[in-house]
Amino acid sequence: MDKxxxxxxxKVPTSQYAFELSVRTILKELNLPIEIQxxxxxxxxxxxxxxxxxxxxxxxxxxxxAEKEKRNLLPICNGCFLSFNEARAELLVDSxxxxxxxxxxxxxxxxxxxxxxxxxxxxxxYEAREEIKAKVTKDFSKKKIAVHLGCHGExxxxxxxxxxxxxxxxxxxxxxxxxxxxxxxxTHHECCGAGGIISEHDMPFRMTGNKLTELMEMGYEGLATxxxxxxxxxxxxxxxxxxxxxxxxxxxxxYLTQLMGMAWGLDEEALGLHLNSSHTQKMNK
Amino acid sequence: xxxxxxxxxxxxxxxxxxxxxxxxxSFKPHVIVARxxxxxxxxxxxxxxxxxxxxxxxxxxxxxxxxxxLIVTELKNESYKCAKEHVPKGFDVLSRLLRETGLSSKExxxxxxxxxxxxxxxxxLPPLPKVNTKAITEALTELGFFDTGCEDExxxxxxxxE
Numbered sequence: 001m002d003k004x005x006x007x008x009x010x011k012v013p014t015s016q017y018a019f020e021l022s023v024r025t026i027l028k029e030l031n032l033p034i035e036i037q038x039x040x041x042x043x044x045x046x047x048x049x050x051x052x053x054x055x056x057x058x059x060x061x062x063x064x065x066a067e068k069e070k071r072n073l074l075p076i077c078n079g080c081f082l083s084f085n086e087a088r089a090e091l092l093v094d095s096x097x098x099x100x101x102x103x104x105x106x107x108x109x110x111x112x113x114x115x116x117x118x119x120x121x122x123x124x125x126y127e128a129r130e131e132i133k134a135k136v137t138k139d140f141s142k143k144k145i146a147v148h149l150g151c152h153g154e155x156x157x158x159x160x161x162x163x164x165x166x167x168x169x170x171x172x173x174x175x176x177x178x179x180x181x182x183x184x185x186x187t188h189h190e191c192c193g194a195g196g197i198i199s200e201h202d203m204p205f206r207m208t209g210n211k212l213t214e215l216m217e218m219g220y221e222g223l224a225t226x227x228x229x230x231x232x233x234x235x236x237x238x239x240x241x242x243x244x245x246x247x248x249x250x251x252x253x254x255y256l257t258q259l260m261g262m263a264w265g266l267d268e269e270a271l272g273l274h275l276n277s278s279h280t281q282k283m284n285k
Numbered sequence: 286x287x288x289x290x291x292x293x294x295x296x297x298x299x300x301x302x303x304x305x306x307x308x309x310x311s312f313k314p315h316v317i318v319a320r321x322x323x324x325x326x327x328x329x330x331x332x333x334x335x336x337x338x339x340x341x342x343x344x345x346x347x348x349x350x351x352x353x354x355l356i357v358t359e360l361k362n363e364s365y366k367c368a369k370e371h372v373p374k375g376f377d378v379l380s381r382l383l384r385e386t387g388l389s390s391k392e393x394x395x396x397x398x399x400x401x402x403x404x405x406x407x408x409x410l411p412p413l414p415k416v417n418t419k420a421i422t423e424a425l426t427e428l429g430f431f432d433t434g435c436e437d438e439x440x441x442x443x444x445x446x447e
Contacts, residue, residue, distance in 0.1 A: 014392045014413070017395065038414050047430075050380075051365065104423075108417065152339075157344075191304050195340065196305065196337065199373055
């Protein structure tokens with residue numbers, strides 16, 4: 001693969017430490033040409049609701065930093081992934097705004113050209129599929145884990161999936177490769193609700209709770225995510241959700257990278273499993 | 286992706302797939318699309334645009350290449366500029382954090398199932414990188430992010446300047 005900067009974003013390095021730990025661990029094991037981007041800012045996505053130009057500037061600054069070092073950008077948050085992809089497309093079409101933003105970036109010696117690619121972690125893993133499979137040492141004995149790629153990680157309707165396989169199917173293939181059982185289920189495209197929590201309404205929590213309840217009823221032993229917002233919504237909010245929907249919600253939720261590391265027999269702490277708050281440790285025993 | 290705001294024929298496929306509409310039936314993306322052209326002023330006063338969870342399902346389902354999400358986003362932008370009361374207060378926090386740290390969240394101490402507390406350092410993660418917040422805040426100021434004022438008022442002011 002081409003050289004890329006791993007973009008941590010805001011949510012991962014400020015609270016979703018288990019994801020940062022497990023991603024760092026897995027990438028080291030896979031020996032890919034990926035380095036952490038040291039100078040970065042918010043991807044801009046939360047500000048799209050307030051001011052479109054501010055969003056475009058914030059996204060462009062990160063992309064310009066990567067382009068300066070001739071790198072692609074690998075954000076490990078679906079929100080950042082979408083933000084960069086959409087901002088890149090928009091800035092390439094709208095030369096007036098691009099000029100305006102480049103005028104600001106020039107003060108820091110940066111230019112957004114839009115030549116970089118925005119890469120998704122699932123595509124990177126799918127490319128390394130054989131190696132991922134070869135490293136498996138643990139037998140999950142076909143544990144039934146549900147997949148949740150997340151809305152902003154899915155392809156647009158106009159977009160041809162890389163290698164012709166949709167990202168959701170790729171994530172499921174990786175899960176099967178490491179010995180888990182996973183199938184499509186009625187709400188596998190359902191939104192986690194994280195995008196609506198700023199409204200201070202309980203609706204997003206009910207949305208999250210209903211999916212978790214459905215998975216529990218279907219006999220799933222856990223859920224796998226690949227986005228810090230989805231994970232935080234499904235994992236850390238279970239107690240609050242139980243109160244809101246008046247039903248106990250209890251389901252282990254893992255990052256895909258944690259499951260990969262478990263399958264490879266890696267140290268639990270290196271995968272941040274001790275940081276999960278949804279009864280995930282039981283599975284490993 | 287280029288969308289066509291004018292092509293909507295009100296099939297309501299967006300609304301029938303909208304997760305927010307399930308929980309709040311008064312939130313109807315196809316109605317927002319239709320009203321955005323004829324009833325914008327009133328629409329801007331409606332609080333429930335913030336119930337949108339940004340899932341993009343409306344635009345992915347649309348047979349006419351309209352993006353209801355984009356229209357809702359434009360309405361949110363206008364509401365913010367016009368300092369409408371329904372703009373969630375959480376955004377003030379996000380804007381402050383952006384100025385102070387360059388990010389939209391700040392380092393938290395997390396508590397595990399066993400009630401152990403951890404920050405980045407205790408987990409063995411390197412410190413957060415230093416962000417050039419001065420350059421970012423200056424750029425955002427010049428791009429007008431911190432200005433408020435409704436579009437029409439600004440347009441009037443603009444004409445007066447010329």
